[in-house]
Amino acid sequence: MKITTLNIITTAVLILTCIACKKETTTPGTTEEISITITSPKENDSYKPGDTVHIHATAQAQYQLHGYIVRIYYGDSVLFDAEGHTHSNQLNIDESWVNSLNMAAELQLEISTVIDHEGNAKKVKRPLKSQP
Amino acid sequence: MKYTIGCVLLIVCMLHVSKACDVCGASSSGQGLGLLPQMNRHFAGIQYQYVELHSRHVPLSELKPVTYSNEYYRTAQLWGRYCIGDRWQLFVFAPYRFNNSTHLQGNSANGVGDISILVNYVLVPNSDSYGVIQHRLQAGTGIKLPTGKYTGISEQDKRGLPNMQPGSGAFDIPFNTNYTLQYRSIGLNTDVSYVLTTAGADGYKYGNKLNVQLNSFYRTKYRSVILLPMVGLRAEHSGHDYDNYTKKWQNQQSGGYILSYVAGMQLYIKQIGVQLQYSRPCAQYYSVGNINAVQRLDTGLMILL
Numbered sequence: 041m042k043i044t045t046l047n048i049i050t051t052a053v054l055i056l057t058c059i060a061c062k063k064e065t066t067t068p069g070t071t072e073e074i075s076i077t078i079t080s081p082k083e084n085d086s087y088k089p090g091d092t093v094h095i096h097a098t099a100q101a102q103y104q105l106h107g108y109i110v111r112i113y114y115g116d117s118v119l120f121d122a123e124g125h126t127h128s129n130q131l132n133i134d135e136s137w138v139n140s141l142n143m144a145a146e147l148q149l150e151i152s153t154v155i156d157h158e159g160n161a162k163k164v165k166r167p168l169k170s171q172p
Numbered sequence: 173m174k175y176t177i178g179c180v181l182l183i184v185c186m187l188h189v190s191k192a193c194d195v196c197g198a199s200s201s202g203q204g205l206g207l208l209p210q211m212n213r214h215f216a217g218i219q220y221q222y223v224e225l226h227s228r229h230v231p232l233s234e235l236k237p238v239t240y241s242n243e244y245y246r247t248a249q250l251w252g253r254y255c256i257g258d259r260w261q262l263f264v265f266a267p268y269r270f271n272n273s274t275h276l277q278g279n280s281a282n283g284v285g286d287i288s289i290l291v292n293y294v295l296v297p298n299s300d301s302y303g304v305i306q307h308r309l310q311a312g313t314g315i316k317l318p319t320g321k322y323t324g325i326s327e328q329d330k331r332g333l334p335n336m337q338p339g340s341g342a343f344d345i346p347f348n349t350n351y352t353l354q355y356r357s358i359g360l361n362t363d364v365s366y367v368l369t370t371a372g373a374d375g376y377k378y379g380n381k382l383n384v385q386l387n388s389f390y391r392t393k394y395r396s397v398i399l400l401p402m403v404g405l406r407a408e409h410s411g412h413d414y415d416n417y418t419k420k421w422q423n424q425q426s427g428g429y430i431l432s433y434v435a436g437m438q439l440y441i442k443q444i445g446v447q448l449q450y451s452r453p454c455a456q457y458y459s460v461g462n463i464n465a466v467q468r469l470d471t472g473l474m475i476l477l
Contacts (some may be wrong), residue, residue, distance in 0.1 A: 044187075063343060069452075094242035103419075103421070104415055104416065104419070106232070107232050109232050109233045111233075111235075118235060121233055121235050121236065123232045123233045123236070125232060125416040127421070127423065128415075129419075141292070155231050156424065157230065157232075157424070157425070157460070159234075
């Protein structure tokens with residue numbers, strides 16, 4: 041095998057190795073940097089049985105978010121649990137729940153903005169009321 | 173003698189026709205060449221590849237159950253080689269993809285895939301060989317064109333599944349090297365391919381792919397029929413995808429590696445070759461362990477022109 045051929049092969053292998061081993065980077069972020077705005081429902085809005093709770097919110101950050109979880113609690117019971125798996129720095133949250141309670145109750149809307157699959161999230165809560 | 177050796181190499185090196193590289197053979201994958209006809213002849217062929225994956229879907233909410241599904245990637249591909257002189261070879265690959273998943277009541281994507289063009293230069297031809305040991309080395313690069321249908325980032329992409337759409341929506345730059353060593357009726361072939369991906373119009377970039385395959389083969393002949401059993405190993409590595417490459421937003425759910433056993437058989441009658449190859453993974457970690465390759469089948473028919 042000629043020396044020039046060997047040189048070409050060596051160079052090609054080195055280039056390929058360098059490209060193959062290139063470290064890819066990512067941009068980290070913290071949950072404190074996330075801004076969540078709930079436009080609906082308003083604080084302490086009341087809902088009768090069968091009423092629909094329209095949940096509209098946005099979450100924003102300077103880095104990539106992983107998704108969101110929307111829950112409505114009655115005490116420790118979860119009445120509603122929805123999620124969106126959306127990779128973006130801005131999440132538009134649009135969910136709805138029909139009030140299934142037939143009594144007066146203090147409810148809690150919780151919106152979590154998830155930044156990874158390790159459970160790191162920013163949560164905001166909003167009190168709601170159920171009326172008979 | 174030279175003619176006999178040449179014929180043997182010609183047949184033997186048809187052993188392993190092109191493989192869609194990358195973990196699972198999705199549309200963002202590249203083209204490994206494997207063993208090829210080593211004489212300066214054009215050829216055309218058709219290939220069919222079947223890849224089966226099993227995936228686990230972990231919800232964001234811990235209150236929701238983990239679900240499971242199967243994904244099936246099928247590719248029918250026309251390909252061919254055009255020789256330019258003794259050293260240069262032009263390869264063209266035109267795939268048609270049929271992909272489907274059982275996730276969420278099932279979904280599928282069919283269509284023409286991304287066309288790839290490769291140019292190879294034969295660095296070490298057979299004529300460089302000494303004695304009974306034959307060896308050949310070629311290397312090259314090319315381009316994969318975004319000719320396949322692509323509708324932007326999908327739910328499968330977010331979950332780290334290899335791209336299920338027919339196209340990747342981006343230009344990619346494949347590199348390959350291919351080395352064959354043969355002693356009498358036995359031989360070894362090493363094929364290394366690397367795909368340098370670029371971001372599509374939506375900013376999504378599939379991970380770069382590295383594919384290394386080592387095959388040993390043996391040639392046996394019965395009248396005009398030549399049989400070529402082979403065994404080998406294939407290692408595939410895929411880097412992380414980027415949801416937005418400009419902002420370096422990495423998709424941590426994507427990427428990984430698969431190491432597979434490979435076994436196959438080739439049958440050749442005159443100018444027609446038939447390929448059958450089966451592989452199963454022996455070690456793997458893909459999409460943070462949520463996706464497992466189950467099996468893969470490659471078949472092909474080639475005609476030397």
